[in-house]
Amino acid sequence: MTATATRTDFAVRSGGTRQLAGTTTLLRFALRRDRLMIPVWVGVNALMILSMPNTLENLYGSPADRAELVRDTAANASFRALIGPVFDDSIGALTAWRVGVYAGALAAVVSLLLVVRHTRDEEESGRQELVASGMVGRRASLTAALLTAAVANAVLALLVTVGLAGQGAAGALAFGLGLAGVGMAFATLAAIVAQFTESARLARGLTAGLLGAAFVLRAAGDSASDDGSSALTWVSPLGWLSNLRAFADERWWVLLLFAAAALVQGVVAYELAGRRDVGMSFLPARPGPAFGRLGTAGALAWRLQRGSVLGWSIGFFLAGVVYGGLTDGVADLVGDNENAREVFQRMGGQSGLTDAFLASMVGMMGLIAALYVVGSVLRLHGEETSMRAEPVLANAVGRLRWAAGHLVIAFAGAGLIMLLAGLGFAAGYGKQVGPILGACLVQLPAVWVVGGLAVLLYGVLPRAAMAAWGVAGAVLLIGWVGPALDVPQAVLDLSPFGHLPKLPGGGMEWGTVVVLLGLAVVLTAAGLAGLRRRDMTT
C-alpha cells in the first residue's frame, strides 16, 4: 500500500514547469510563517560570528600571542577535535576557526528544522492534502521548503560576508558561502530523511543525529591530523567548512563539494518524493497492539515523551564522554594563555584549569538542558492546541494530574540527562567522579527555573507559551556569548545560570541553590494555579 512505485510515464513527462506550479506562492507563504523564526535564528548565529573578532582582539591582541595560539593548537589533538585545525594567525582566520564548526552546526540545525517543518510536518498534519489539491505542482512543496532554507542561509552568508569584510573580503565571502553550504547540505539531507518517516519529530531527530555523526567524524579526523587532511574530516560537511580555509589562502574549489552534495541529495529527495504517495513514507507506521495497557494520564505522558527522553539521554551521555575525554589536553593548551584562562574562569571554574574547563563544559550542558526542559514542558501546550488534551480532560482526569504527568518528565528528565552527562564526563575523564556529578546536578536549579518560567507562561498566558523558547534562547545566548563579550553584569545576572556556584573547583553556595529551587517551585506553582483557573484553548 505504502509508497508504491506507480509513477506513470505520463506524470513524468508532463512538463517541468508544471511540477513547480505554485512554488512562488508557497515560498512566500512559508517565509511569512517563518517571519520570526528565520530572523531570530539567523540573527543569533550572525551575532555569535560577528562578535568573535572583537573577542579575539581582546584575548590575543598581539601577533605574537596569536602565533603562539596557532602553534599550540596545531600540537593539541584535543583542541583540534573540539574546534578544528587552525590555518593562519590573522583575526579573520582565527574567527573562522573558533566559530566555524558551531556556526555551521547551527546553520544546519536551522536548515533541517525549516525543511522538515515545510514538508513532513505539513503532510503529517494533513494540511499538505489541502495545499496539494490547489494549483500546486507535485514538486512545488519540496522546492518551496528548500528555497526557504536557501533564503535563510543566503541571509546568513550575506551578513557574514559584509560583517567580516574588514578582515578580508575574499575570506569573508568564502566563510559566508561555506556556512550557507553546510546549511544547504543539511537542508537537502533533511529533505531525504523526511521521505522516510511518517513523523516530523522522527525526521528532525534522525537528521540531527546525522549532524551529530558529521561532528564526530570531523572531530575524529581533526584529532588525527593537524591540517584537516584526514579522510574522516573530508566525509563531513563540517570538515569541508574548515578545509575551505577561509582567510587563509582560500581553497575555493571546496565550495563545489557543498554544491555537489546539495545537488545529489536534492535529486535523490525529489526522486524519492516522486515515488511515494502524499502523507505516506518509505518506513510506514507498523500496526500497534489491539489492546492497550495505558491507564493513567501519567502513563500516557511517559509514552508520549519517552522517545525524546531516551534521545536526550544518549546525546548527553555521549557529549559527556567526548568532552570528558578532551579535558586534559584542552587544559594544557589554555594554560598557556592568560586571557583565555580568564575567559574560561569567567564562564566556569575558579581555580585550576582542568576544573575551569570542566566547569564551563558542564555549564554548557546545563544551558542545553534548559532547551530540553522547555520542549518537554511545552508538550502540554502541544497536546492542548492539537485538541488531544480535550478528550483526555473530559475523562476523570484533573488538569493538575494531567499536567503533572508531563511536568514530572520535564523536571525529573532534566535531572536524568544531567546525571548521565556527569557519568559521561566521569567516564571520559576518568577522575573526580564525585565532584563532576555534583557539578552537573548543581545546574538543575537553574534548569528548573527556566522550566518553571515555561510552566508559568503556559499556565497564565497560553497564547504566549512559545515565548518560553525565547527565554531558553536568551539564557543560552547570555551563557555562551556573555562571558566572552564584556556584557554588563546586570545582563549576566538575568540568567539563573549566572548565579550558580562554579563547580568543580569553586565553593558550593547552598544559599543560591536554595533560592533558585524556591524560585522554580514558585514559578511552577503559579503556572499550575493559572492553568487550573483558565479556559482550555478551543
Add this chain to the structure above:
Amino acid sequence: MTKAITVSGLHKSFGTTHALDGLDLDVEAGEVHGFLGPNGAGKSTTIRVLLGLLRADSGGAQVLGRDPWADAVEVHRRIAYVPGDVTLWRNLSGGEVIDLYGRLRGGLDARRRAELIERFELDPTKKGRTYSKGNRQKVALVAAFASDVDLLILDEPTSGLDPLMEEVFQRCVEEERDRGRTILLSSHILSEVEELCDRVSIIRKGRTVESGSLADLRHLTRTSVTAELAGPPNGLSHLPGVHDLAIQSTERGQGHRVRLQVDTDKLDAVLRSLSESGVRSLTSTPPTLEELFLRHYQDDVREGATAR
C-alpha cells in the same frame, strides 16, 4: 424525573464575541436530547462548559447534579465525550486509545468493546495518523459506548461516518437509551435527530430559541396549504398567522389558486375562510423537520441581510 443536565442563563464571552448569551438547556435523565443550531451558534462552547473545560462568565450549569467546573473529575467519572473532530496520537494504536479512555472513565466493558469493534468494523491495531476521519470517530465512539458511564455527550459524532456506520451508530444510541443512559447529541443530520431524539433544543446566537419534543415543535411551526377555490378568496390576508400568501387566477378566470403558509395552531380559521369560497381541491403539508430547522437557521441570514 431527575435532570441529567441543567443549564440556565449561561453567558460566555471570548474577547468581544458573545459565544453564549443566556443559554438554557434541560436534559432529563434517561432521554436522548438533540442539540441543534447553525454553525457558530454556541453548541461546542456549551459542551465545553458542561465538560468543565471552559468556565462560564455567569449563569448556572449542573451536570449529574454537580458543578462541572468545581467537581470536574467526579462528574467526568460518569461521562463519556466524543468530540466532532477526533485527534489521536500518532504512535498509539486505536485499541490503546480505547482502553486508555475507558480506564480514565469509570471502566470499560470488555465484551461490549469487542462487540462494538466488530460492529463498527474498526481495526484497533492501526495507529493514529493512519486512520481516516470516520475511523478516528469510530475509535472515540467505541470508547464511549463501551465505557461504564451514565451520560454520553456526543458533539457531531457522525460527521465522518458512512450511511451503514451511521445506522450502527443509531442502533447503539438506542441501546444506550434502553439501558437508561442519558445522551446529549449535537448534530446537523436531521434524520438522525428525528429518529433518535426524545426532545430537542435549538440554539441560535448563544441563546435557546426552542426546546421541547418534536411534536411540540411541529405544532409551533407553519403548515403549507395549497387550495383551488371556486370563488375569490375573502379576507385571507387579514387572518392572523397567515404568511407568504399568493393568489392566482386560474385559466378560465373564475377559479383561484391560493398558496399560503399558516401557523399550525391557526389552521382552523384559514380552512373555514377557504371553505366559504368553495374548495375544489386542497393539499395541506405538515412542516418537515427541515423546515422547522431552516426557519430558525435562516433567521440568522435574514437578520444579517436587514442589518446590512
